Each structure stands twice: as C-alpha cells, then as structure tokens.
Amino acid sequence: MMFRNHLVVTTAVAITVVKHADFALPLWLLLVAIYVGSLLPDLDHPSSTIGRRFLFISLPLSGLFGHRQITHSLWPFVIILWVFSYEPSTMTLILAFMIGYASHLLADLVSDSGVPLFWPFQRRVGIKLCSSGSVIEPIIAFGLLGLSIIY
Numbered sequence: 001m002m003f004r005n006h007l008v009v010t011t012a013v014a015i016t017v018v019k020h021a022d023f024a025l026p027l028w029l030l031l032v033a034i035y036v037g038s039l040l041p042d043l044d045h046p047s048s049t050i051g052r053r054f055l056f057i058s059l060p061l062s063g064l065f066g067h068r069q070i071t072h073s074l075w076p077f078v079i080i081l082w083v084f085s086y087e088p089s090t091m092t093l094i095l096a097f098m099i100g101y102a103s104h105l106l107a108d109l110v111s112d113s114g115v116p117l118f119w120p121f122q123r124r125v126g127i128k129l130c131s132s133g134s135v136i137e138p139i140i141a142f143g144l145l146g147l148s149i150i151y
C-alpha cells in the first residue's frame with residue numbers, strides 16, 4: 001500500500017482506538033506511537049518515505065532481507081514484546097506502537113503481494129483486494145476511514 005493510503009488507514013485505526021479504548025496516555029503520545037508504529041515496517045525499503053530518511057538503517061535492512069520480509073512478519077512483535085517485557089511501565093506505549101505496526105501489516109494484507117507473516121517461511125498471507133498503487137487502494141483506505149468515523 002502506498003504511504004498516503006497507509007496514513008489514511010492509520011488515521012482510521014487511531015480514531016477507532018481513541019473512541020473505544022482508554023490507554024491512559026496523553027493523546028499526542030498515543031497518536032505518535034500509533035503513527036510511528038504504522039510507518040516502521042517500510043523501513044526495509046530505501047525508497048519508502050521513512051526509508052529515505054533513515055538510509056543508514058533501510059539500506060542494510062533491504063540488503064539483508066529485501067522489502068516486505070522480516071519487517072512485515074510477526075517477528076517485530078515478538079522481539080518488541082520480549083525487549084520491553086523487562087520494563088512493564090512502557091507496555092501501554094508499546095501496545096499503542098504495536099497497534100500502529102499491525103495496522104500497516106493489515107493494510108498490506110489487502111494488496112496482491114500480501115505479507116510473509118511467518119517469515120522466514122515465504123508463504124504470503126493476504127486477501128488480494130487490490131494491487132499496490134491501484135485506484136482501488138484509496139477507496140479501501142477511505143472506506144475504512146469512513147467506517148471508523150461512523151462507528
């Protein structure tokens with residue numbers, strides 16, 4: 001999914017979280033955690049919006065794994081939970097971050113290439129509603145945004 005459509009999907013998720021969950025975090029911090037989490041998976045692509053800003057990370061990640069590999073799997077959740085399990089006071093913030101991260105993976109799930117959730121196994125998980133960058137993509141993203149506002 002393209003960057004701008006990821007932002008729309010993330011906004012839909014953020015609206016849903018703000019409306020239906022009590023995170024005991026300042027609103028600005030909750031939103032920062034969700035949006036940063038939603039951008040991070042594409043750090044494995046040097047041409048992505050976040051990858052261009054952090055080339056020192058995206059170039060090695062891309063070289064080692066390629067795009068839509070380990071960063072688009074369940075591994076980041078396992079690693080983040082393991083690392084931060086030693087600091088329980090950060091769990092609320094980490095949960096918000098992981099909701100954003102998951103929103104990115106869910107948005108990529110609807111594209112034709114899917115995501116390798118169980119990396120290193122290469123079987124891709126997805127529902128193939130559209131191809132990345134197609135005209136259907138913003139319709140899906142704004143549809144989700146509309147649903148989040150209505151419900």
Ligand SMILES: [Zn+2]
Binds near residue numbers: 108
């Ligand atoms: Zn992605």
